[in-house]
Amino acid sequence: MKKFLNTADTYLTDALAGFAAAHPELSVNLESKVVTRARGPVAGKVGLVSGGGSGHEPLHTGFVGEGMLDAACPGEIFTSPVPDQATEAVRAVDSGEGTVLVVKNYTGDVMNFEMAAELLGEEGLQVETVLVNDDVAVEDSTFTAGRRGTGATLLVEKIAGASAARGDALSEVAEVGRRVNAASRSFAVALTACTTPSAGRPGFELPEDEIEVGVGIHGEPGRRREKLRSAGEIVSDMVDAILDDRPLESGAEAIVVVNGMGGTPLSELYLVYGEVAALLEERGVSIVRSAVGDYVTSLDMAGCSITVCEAQEDFLPLWDAPVNTPGLRWGV
Amino acid sequence: MKKFLNTADTYLTDALAGFAAAHPELSVNLESKVVTRARGPVAGKVGLVSGGGSGHEPLHTGFVGEGMLDAACPGEIFTSPVPDQATEAVRAVDSGEGTVLVVKNYTGDVMNFEMAAELLGEEGLQVETVLVNDDVAVEDSTFTAGRRGTGATLLVEKIAGASAARGDALSEVAEVGRRVNAASRSFAVALTACTTPSAGRPGFELPEDEIEVGVGIHGEPGRRREKLRSAGEIVSDMVDAILDDRPLESGAEAIVVVNGMGGTPLSELYLVYGEVAALLEERGVSIVRSAVGDYVTSLDMAGCSITVCEAQEDFLPLWDAPVNTPGLRWGV
Numbered sequence: 001m002k003k004f005l006n007t008a009d010t011y012l013t014d015a016l017a018g019f020a021a022a023h024p025e026l027s028v029n030l031e032s033k034v035v036t037r038a039r040g041p042v043a044g045k046v047g048l049v050s051g052g053g054s055g056h057e058p059l060h061t062g063f064v065g066e067g068m069l070d071a072a073c074p075g076e077i078f079t080s081p082v083p084d085q086a087t088e089a090v091r092a093v094d095s096g097e098g099t100v101l102v103v104k105n106y107t108g109d110v111m112n113f114e115m116a117a118e119l120l121g122e123e124g125l126q127v128e129t130v131l132v133n134d135d136v137a138v139e140d141s142t143f144t145a146g147r148r149g150t151g152a153t154l155l156v157e158k159i160a161g162a163s164a165a166r167g168d169a170l171s172e173v174a175e176v177g178r179r180v181n182a183a184s185r186s187f188a189v190a191l192t193a194c195t196t197p198s199a200g201r202p203g204f205e206l207p208e209d210e211i212e213v214g215v216g217i218h219g220e221p222g223r224r225r226e227k228l229r230s231a232g233e234i235v236s237d238m239v240d241a242i243l244d245d246r247p248l249e250s251g252a253e254a255i256v257v258v259n260g261m262g263g264t265p266l267s268e269l270y271l272v273y274g275e276v277a278a279l280l281e282e283r284g285v286s287i288v289r290s291a292v293g294d295y296v297t298s299l300d301m302a303g304c305s306i307t308v309c310e311a312q313e314d315f316l317p318l319w320d321a322p323v324n325t326p327g328l329r330w331g332v
Numbered sequence: 333m334k335k336f337l338n339t340a341d342t343y344l345t346d347a348l349a350g351f352a353a354a355h356p357e358l359s360v361n362l363e364s365k366v367v368t369r370a371r372g373p374v375a376g377k378v379g380l381v382s383g384g385g386s387g388h389e390p391l392h393t394g395f396v397g398e399g400m401l402d403a404a405c406p407g408e409i410f411t412s413p414v415p416d417q418a419t420e421a422v423r424a425v426d427s428g429e430g431t432v433l434v435v436k437n438y439t440g441d442v443m444n445f446e447m448a449a450e451l452l453g454e455e456g457l458q459v460e461t462v463l464v465n466d467d468v469a470v471e472d473s474t475f476t477a478g479r480r481g482t483g484a485t486l487l488v489e490k491i492a493g494a495s496a497a498r499g500d501a502l503s504e505v506a507e508v509g510r511r512v513n514a515a516s517r518s519f520a521v522a523l524t525a526c527t528t529p530s531a532g533r534p535g536f537e538l539p540e541d542e543i544e545v546g547v548g549i550h551g552e553p554g555r556r557r558e559k560l561r562s563a564g565e566i567v568s569d570m571v572d573a574i575l576d577d578r579p580l581e582s583g584a585e586a587i588v589v590v591n592g593m594g595g596t597p598l599s600e601l602y603l604v605y606g607e608v609a610a611l612l613e614e615r616g617v618s619i620v621r622s623a624v625g626d627y628v629t630s631l632d633m634a635g636c637s638i639t640v641c642e643a644q645e646d647f648l649p650l651w652d653a654p655v656n657t658p659g660l661r662w663g664v
Contacts, residue, residue: 002523002524002540002543002560002634003523003600004523004563004566004567004596004600004601004603004604004636005562005563005600005603006562006563006564006603007562011599011603012599014563014603014606015599015600015602015603015606016602017606018601018602018603018604018605018606018607018609018624019602019605019606020606021605021606021609021610021619022602022605022609022622022624054599055597055599057597057598057599057602058598062598191334191335191336192334208334211334228334230337230338230339231336231337231338231346232338234336235336262597262598263595263596263597263632263634264336264595264632265387265389265594265595265629265631265632266389266390266394266594266626266629267343267344267347267386267387267389267631268335268336268337268347269336269350270347270348270350270351270354270389271336271337271338271343271346271347271350272336272350273350273351273353273354274346274347274349274350274351274352274353275350277350277353277354278353287353290354292350292354292658294598294626297597297598299597299599300595300596300597300634302334302595302632304336324662326624329661329662330656330661330662330664331663331664332662332663
């Protein structure tokens with residue numbers, strides 16, 4: 001295993017310590033592993049909290065800040081946060097207006113955030129949950145009942161974050177988050193497996209001439225293994241899988257994310273984006289916003305995911321609204 | 333070779349086509365390979381142009397936009413742009429106030445930008461050059477007489493870009509760029525070699541338990557090979573190399589960049605940043621600004637570079653000034 005680390009056991013804490021040093025505008029509790037905006041709850045604003053296993057940076061810690069998350073609770077690498085992390089995060093940001101939890105659909109995450117929501121409810125705090133389950137590759141697979149939550153999380157957190165920032169009520173913030181998820185579909189391909197510090201070796205074996213089609217963000221199996229083909233052919237299959245699941249009519253408008261999994265150079269991601277753009281144009285779909293880069297990663301995995309979200313009218317001003325986080329920043 | 337590509341020959345053009353599709357606010361000439369801000373020269377503003385071999389994205393194309401570069405001319409992968417690209421770029425952005433060229437110190441780049449500057453001079457255009465040569469690892473090595481230009485390019489382009497944007501004169505923009513370079517030192521380590529599409533195999537062999545200490549951004553040899561050690565030990569040597577070359581007194585203020593080479597996960601970069609921050613704190617140096625991420629990459633190389641720039645008083649407002657580029661954005 002070749003990584004910049006001290007020990008596998010301290011990897012996450014050391015990385016969080018560095019994150020804390022780089023972002024003094026955030027408050028990072030290294031003991032409980034909760035990241036919040038340093039100035040605490042924002043009066044009159046609905047809170048937005050997310051979390052999940054670590055190893056997907058910048059998600060979620062890197063999306064804490066003005067216009068996006070109020071707090072994140074990172075679990076161990078590829079491991080759900082415990083309920084106590086989620087309750088601490090919510091308590092730290094709740095201003096009395098309630099809090100929306102953004103939860104990616106993995107069995108452990110769902111269970112632990114549900115438990116947290118129950119505990120918080122008993123304390124009299126209002127909590128709504130938005131479940132992200134955008135990955136069309138497989139159903140009921142490793143770690144998941146139903147579909148996995150992947151790249152659409154970026155869109156849900158940005159758009160619901162802007163909704164909360166402009167003062168929308170709890171039910172409105174949750175509702176727009178759910179509508180973004182419902183309008184989004186994703187599909188990922190891995191060129192290489194990723195290596196967790198604790199395992200010290202790749203999570204699965206992938207021959208030099210094969211790719212995993214429909215891979216999950218923890219290296220979960222996808223639909224099939226196949227020989228490496230041209231980017232145009234691979235991307236065409238990915239876009240087909242997405243649009244077979246949720247067709248877009250000619251004239252539709254889309255927000256598209258081409259997301260790197262951690263080990264893929266930006267030039268390859270742009271190359272993939274070019275293929276996506278051409279395929280959507282052929283179908284009469286206009287891309288009205290796009291993001292190309294590393295947002296929902298899988299440690300050092302080489303690969304990418306494509307997310308297509310049908311842009312509803314209210315999504316765009318919320319996407320464009322100011323955001324100031326380590327991983328996404330504009331307008332501020 | 334596992335990459336998202338169609339053919340090795342079309343890799344760069346396909347990636348640029350995708351970049352163009354993702355960034356309609358920029359103008360990308362796929363024939364001549366020149367990227368400019370779509371609206372042409374900005375009246376009354378000094379132009380800022382850079383370029384160099386491709387494979388280092390987001391550098392330089394991803395730094396074209398408000399507050400940073402007016403144009404970039406990307407050469408083939410790891411190959412200098414030809415003089416015609418540079419002259420076309422400068423002509424496209426020159427508003428009559430002159431243009432500053434930011435050139436990384438590689439023999440081919442220096443020669444071709446010099447030739448371009450001469451041709452432009454003969455046409456009556458004013459051109460000043462800022463040479464970036466921040467890498468303390470080696471002198472007079474592969475592709476270079478003197479020191480290589482690496483991570484400090486981000487700082488030079490941002491700070492000189494802001495100087496140009498606020499209306500500084502040609503000599504002032506060039507001067508602040510040179511002062512940033514003079515105040516900056518960098519050092520890089522590779523965990524793995526990178527693979528160019530045309531070669532199809534790693535540029536050098538690096539055993540599973542060894543790292544290249546002082547590597548260049550094209551995979552050029554550094555100071556030595558050594559066994560992989562803990563991040564703390566590796567980073568300590570990197571910071572020593574930087575501060576041995578240009579010592580900082582206790583009380584000094586620094587801008588620090590921890591830059592990923594393309595194949596390194598963000599969590600490792602933050603871990604490295606944490607080590608740098610602790611080492612500088614021990615020496616009494618305050619980090620007043622930082623950037624952690626992929627800025628000056630080497631295709632899919634796993635590795636990182638550290639850049640330390642002694643922050644002079646005028647650097648900070650220029651670093652903080654609004655910027656709106658694909659690779660760096662805030663305040664807009």
